[in-house]
Each structure stands twice: as C-alpha cells, then as structure tokens.
Amino acid sequence: MTARRNRLAAAMVPVALMMLAAAVTVAAPAAADVRQTAPCAVADRAPGAPPVGVPPAQALLHVSDLWRFGSGQGQTVAVIDTGVAPHPRLRNLTAGGDLVQAGGPGAAGAGLTDCDAHGTLVAGLIAAAPSPHDGFAGVAPDARVLSIRQSSAKFTDADGAAGAAGTGEDGTVGGRGVGTIGTLARAIRMAADQGATVINISEVACGQGVGSLRTPTLADAVDYAAERDIVIVVAAGNTRGDSGACRQNPTERDPLQPHSRGWDSAFTDVAPAHYTDHVITVASVDPGGAPSDFSVAGPWVTVAAPGTAVTSLANRPDGGLADRVRTERGVAAIEGTSFAAPLVAGLAADIRSRFPALSATEVVERIVATAVPGPHGWEPTVGYGVIDPMSALTTPPAALPALRFGGAGPGNGGPGGRTAALATGPVPQPRDTTARDRALLAAAASAAALCAAGIGAAILRRARPRRANALSRR
Numbered sequence: 001m002t003a004r005r006n007r008l009a010a011a012m013v014p015v016a017l018m019m020l021a022a023a024v025t026v027a028a029p030a031a032a033d034v035r036q037t038a039p040c041a042v043a044d045r046a047p048g049a050p051p052v053g054v055p056p057a058q059a060l061l062h063v064s065d066l067w068r069f070g071s072g073q074g075q076t077v078a079v080i081d082t083g084v085a086p087h088p089r090l091r092n093l094t095a096g097g098d099l100v101q102a103g104g105p106g107a108a109g110a111g112l113t114d115c116d117a118h119g120t121l122v123a124g125l126i127a128a129a130p131s132p133h134d135g136f137a138g139v140a141p142d143a144r145v146l147s148i149r150q151s152s153a154k155f156t157d158a159d160g161a162a163g164a165a166g167t168g169e170d171g172t173v174g175g176r177g178v179g180t181i182g183t184l185a186r187a188i189r190m191a192a193d194q195g196a197t198v199i200n201i202s203e204v205a206c207g208q209g210v211g212s213l214r215t216p217t218l219a220d221a222v223d224y225a226a227e228r229d230i231v232i233v234v235a236a237g238n239t240r241g242d243s244g245a246c247r248q249n250p251t252e253r254d255p256l257q258p259h260s261r262g263w264d265s266a267f268t269d270v271a272p273a274h275y276t277d278h279v280i281t282v283a284s285v286d287p288g289g290a291p292s293d294f295s296v297a298g299p300w301v302t303v304a305a306p307g308t309a310v311t312s313l314a315n316r317p318d319g320g321l322a323d324r325v326r327t328e329r330g331v332a333a334i335e336g337t338s339f340a341a342p343l344v345a346g347l348a349a350d351i352r353s354r355f356p357a358l359s360a361t362e363v364v365e366r367i368v369a370t371a372v373p374g375p376h377g378w379e380p381t382v383g384y385g386v387i388d389p390m391s392a393l394t395t396p397p398a399a400l401p402a403l404r405f406g407g408a409g410p411g412n413g414g415p416g417g418r419t420a421a422l423a424t425g426p427v428p429q430p431r432d433t434t435a436r437d438r439a440l441l442a443a444a445a446s447a448a449a450l451c452a453a454g455i456g457a458a459i460l461r462r463a464r465p466r467r468a469n470a471l472s473r474r
Contacts, residue, residue, distance in 0.1 A: 034101055034178060036115070038154045043117035043314045043322035043334070052321055054135030056287035057125075057306035057343060061389050063139055064130065069393040070350030072140025077126050077198040077349050078191030079342075080184065081119030083111050083149035085315040089129045092144040097190050099183045100152045111147040115154040117315040117325050119147065121334060122202050124313030125342040126349070136311050136321055139346025139389070142353070146196055150187040151179020151203055181205055181213065181271060185221035188232075192225045197352055199230055200345035202338035204237035205271045206245035206296075210263060213271035226278035231352070231360045233345040235337040236283040237270045237296040246270070251297045251381050261299035262380055274300045280348075280364045282341040283382055284308065289372070291381035295337050302364075303371045304382035307340035309333070347389045354393055367392050369403040 045052075058064070078096060086093060098110035114120045123145050128138035155178050184203065191199050207213045225232055239248045249266040273281040273296075281300045284292035284307025291297075292307055312334065314322040325332050344367065351363050358366070370392040371385035378384050395403065 033157045034155050035157075036154055037156045039328050040115035040154060041117040041325050041327045042316060043121055043312070043325050044316060045314075045321060045323050049323075052134035052136055052311060052323075055311040056309045057311075057339075058136060060287055060289075060306055061139070061343065061387070063137055063389075066139065066347075066350055066389050066393060067141070070140075070352075070354035072127065072143030072346065072349035073353045074142075074356070075140065075197045075349040075352050076144045076146050076195050077140065077200060077345055078146040078148060078194070078196035079119055079123050079126070080148045080150050080187045080191060080199060080201050081122050081203060082116035082152050083114040083119045084123040084145060084147035085114040085120045085317075086112055087120065087124070087128075087313045087315075088319045089131060089313060090123060090127060090145060091129050092127065092142070093123070094144060094146050096146040096148040096194055097187070098149040099187060100149050100155055100178055111149040113149065114315045116152055117322070118202070118338065119149070120315040121310070121312040121322065122200060122338060122342045123147065125310070125339060126200065126346040128313055134321060139343055140349035140353075143198075143346070143349040146191060146194055148187045148190055150183050151177065153177040179203070181215060181218050184272070185217045188218075188221040188225050192228050192230060196225075196230055198345050198348045199225060199232045200342050201232070201234045201272060202341050204235055204246070204273060204296075204337075206237060206247075207269045207271075208245060208267065210266050210269045210274070212269045214269075214274065218272060219275065222272060222275045222278050226360065229360045231345075231348040231363050232272075232279040233341050233348060234272050234279045234281050235341040236273055236281050236298065236301050238284075238294045238336045238338075239296055246296060249297045249380065251291070253376065253378075253380065261378070263299045266298050268296065268298070270296055270298060270300065273298065276300045276302075280344060280367065281383070282337060282344045284335070284337045284340040285382060285386055289386050292335070292337075294335070295340075295381065297380040299380060301380055301383040303344065303367060303384055304386050305340040305343040307337055308335040310335055310339045312339070344387055347387060347392060350389070351392060366395070366400060369400045370395055 076094075083098070083100070084090070084093060093112070095109050095111045098113075101113075124138060126138050127140055127143045127145050128136065129141045130137035157178060184201070184205075188199065188201075205213055222232065237246050240246050245268065247268050249268050250262055253262060254260060254265065272279055276299075280302045281298075283297070283301045283304040284295040285304045286292060286308045287306055291304065295304075295307065310333075311321055311323045314320040323334060325334060347367060348363050351366055352358065355363075355366075367387060368384045370388050371383075372388050373385035374382050
C-alpha cells in the first residue's frame with residue numbers, strides 16, 4: 001500500500017458503512033453481541049505544534065463573517081456518525097441514541113462517546129464555538145448538535161458477521177466494524193423524531209452497479225425525514241483506488257451527451273448519496289477549489305466544499321483541537337468528503353436561522369443557486385459548484401432565479417424515473433424575435449409618419465385663417 005493509501009485509509013476508516021448490499025436490512029445488533037476489537041482512535045495535534053490560525057476551510061468560507069446573518073440559532077443538526085465526544089466548545093450537544101453498543105436510543109448519554117474520533121470532528125466543523133486562543137470555529141456555533149452513534153470501525157459483533165459481508169474502508173474484504181444500511185435508516189428516523197431540522201450523514205456505503213444499494217428500508221427513511229421538512233446533507237464518498245467497492249466513477253461529462261448527468265456511465269453506487277430527490281450530496285475540493293482526487297464523482301453530486309487540510313475538535317477528554325488522527329495503523333491527516341459535508345450542514349442551519357420560513361427544498365435551492373460553478377456548469381466532480389456561504393445568506397430572494405439559470409446544468413433523472421428535484425435545469429435559450437421586432441419597428445414608423453402628417457395638416461388649417469386676417473388689415 002502506498003503512502004497516500006495509508007494516509008487516506010487511516011483518515012477515513014469510520015466513513016464507510018461496514019455492511020453493504022448483502023446486509024442492507026440487518027438491524028442493530030444487541031448490546032451483548034458487540035465487543036471492541038481495536039484501540040480507540042485519537043484526534044489531536046502533534047506536541048509542540050504551532051498555534052492554530054484560521055484553517056484553510058474557514059478562511060475560504062469566511063466563517064466568522066457569516067454569523068452576522070446566521071449562526072444556526074434555533075436549529076438542531078443531527079450528526080449520524082460514530083458518536084460525538086463532549087467538548088467544551090460544543091455548547092449545545094445532546095445525546096440522540098447509540099446503535100452500536102450498550103445504552104440504546106433512550107439511555108442517558110447514548111451517542112456521546114466516540115472511539116473513532118470521526119463524529120467529533122464532524123460535529124466540530126458544524127458547531128464548534130469560537131475561541132480567543134485560535135482561529136477555528138464551526139459554521140453554525142449556535143446550533144444544537146444531536147448525536148446518534150450509528151457505526152464504528154472499532155467494534156464488531158461477537159460472531160464477526162459485521163465484517164463478513166462488507167468491505168472495510170481500507171479496501172480489505174471482511175473489514176471489522178458495525179453499522180449497516182439498516183441501522184442508518186433507523187438512525188435517520190430517530191433524528192427526525194427528535195426534532196432535527198438538518199441531518200448530516202458523513203457515512204457512505206458503496207456497491208457495484210448504480211441502483212445496487214437502493215433499498216425500501218433506506219428509501220423509506222429518507223422519505224420519512226424529507227416529509228418532515230428536514231435538510232439532509234450527505235457525503236459523496238471517498239475512493240480507494242482500484243480496490244474495494246468505492247471505485248471512482250467517470251469524472252467528466254460525455255461530450256456526446258451534453259445534457260446527461262451520466263447515470264448510465266456510473267458503475268459505483270453510493271448510498272445515501274444517490275437519493276437525489278431528497279438529499280444534498282457534497283463532494284470535496286482543496287482550499288483552492290480544485291476537486292479532490294479521492295472524492296467519488298457521480299450523477300448525484302450536488303455541490304462541493306473544502307475537505308482537505310482539516311482542523312476540528314479533538315475527541316480527548318481534555319478537549320483541544322485536532323489536525324490528525326492516530327490509530328494502531330499510524331498517523332494520518334484529516335481529509336475526506338466526510339468533512340466537506342458538515343460545512344454544508346452548518347450552512348443549512350445558518351440559512352434556516354436567518355430565513356425560518358424557508359422549506360428544506362428552498363434552503364437547498366439557495367445553496368445550489370449561489371454556489372460558484374465549474375467551467376462547464378454542473379460537473380460530476382463538484383456538482384453545481386463550490387458553496388459560497390456569504391452569498392447563500394445574503395442574496396435577495398428576487399435575485400435567486402437569475403443565479404439559478406446562470407449556473408445551470410442538466411437535470412436528468414436517475415434510474416427508475418427518479419428526478420433530481422434540486423437540479424436547476426438547462427439554461428433557457430432566448431427566442432429569435434427578429435421578425436417580430438422588424439414588424440414592430442415598421443408599424444411604429446408608419447404611426448409616426450401618420451402622426452406627423454396629421455400634425456402638419458392641423459398647423460396649416462390654423463395658419464390659413466391667420467394669414468387671411470393679416471392680409472385684410474393691410
């Protein structure tokens with residue numbers, strides 16, 4: 001395995017759902033059936049590291065400037081992940097449930113442990129409070145975080161079944177871990193029932209063949225949340241080279257089919273990213289806005305956000321920040337679509353706090369319309385473009401339609417007749433009005449000539465009597 005593969009594997013282990021198509025309806029294992037099989041990961045910074053300034057993602061998005069318009073106040077963002085460890089800078093953290101280990105959904109503190117460090121990093125990007133000691137902060141620091149622990153790479157069931165049917169994030173068949181599409185569906189319903197207004201899912205399942213992971217269990221759960229007007233933000237997923245299920249899809253649109261999003265050409269399915277009717281799927285870019293090579297492209301990608309050079313909250317008891325993850329496999333930088341998605345979830349919370357009357361669909365349309373598009377409009381690597389939070393929060397509603405059409409891309413539907421409800425459609429072409437304009441000009445010229453003739457005749461009629469009177473006085 002190359003150094004790059006090692007780096008990505010260590011950073012992204014918690015992202016994948018460890019059970020794929022063969023176990024899509026499996027419920028969460030009973031607490032007695034689960035045991036820890038690997039040491040907990042630690043997110044931290046190297047001893048003696050220099051003070052943290054404003055991290056690249058926060059600088060690119062101008063995070064601190066956003067709070068004048070929206071800070072997530074009054075919003076609940078559900079983080080369906082590996083749990084969230086309590087941290088001094090997560091001011092509004094709530095236990096939402098634990099589907100991995102003892103405790104269950106209703107137990108006190110369920111969901112507030114994070115052996116993988118992943119969920120805490122995600123939550124920090126959404127809602128970490130600012131500090132006078134560094135330049136890091138979440139996009140929506142006043143939002144409430146509802147933590148639901150749904151998966152872990154550090155646990156397995158007693159029979160080893162959790163890894164037997166799936167592919168681990170490091171590309172090895174039979175990778176350890178718990179968390180299935182079935183438990184993900186259950187977690188989505190739990191979040192909806194506990195009042196979430198935004199749901200962040202920085203976990204993916206990959207399968208071969210578009211549609212291979214479409215199941216009634218997950219589809220019904222996504223529909224359940226969408227019907228309750230929840231903005232659902234999901235990661236696009238990370239590639240693992242040529243091995244494993246998360247292989248890269250075509251990254252460019254077919255020039256022979258300029259209005260196609262490539263549903264027919266994609267060969268890696270990604271769930272829940274492919275539910276384009278109801279989710280906003282987030283790809284990763286570097287701080288300069290270039291697509292990250294590990295970000296899985298696909299017809300379902302909606303927008304992109306920074307997903308590299310990440311700094312967030314540590315999962316250590318004493319708090320602090322983290323820019324790396326330490327596991328039994330080594331030390332890795334923090335990067336992935338897992339960390340691009342929460343920036344969009346935080347933005348959604350900010351928008352909902354500023355415009356509380358907007359529906360979930362309208363919130364997503366605002367994010368899409370104000371994104372900075374790529375050179376070809378919609379693209380499978382970045383969707384409709386890189387998010388522009390300031391524009392999303394400040395653009396007047398009347399200006400949004402023009403922005404939508406200005407950055408439009410194809411809106412073709414996916415398999416089974418599903419359509420991208422959040423797509424903006426092709427740019428409307430202006431009609432040829434040459435003939436109509438010529439006719440109008442001719443009519444206007446005729447009218448002007450008739451009007452001039454009429455005015456001239458009237459002047460002559462009025463002038464003749466005056467001339468006759470003048471001659472008679474001589």
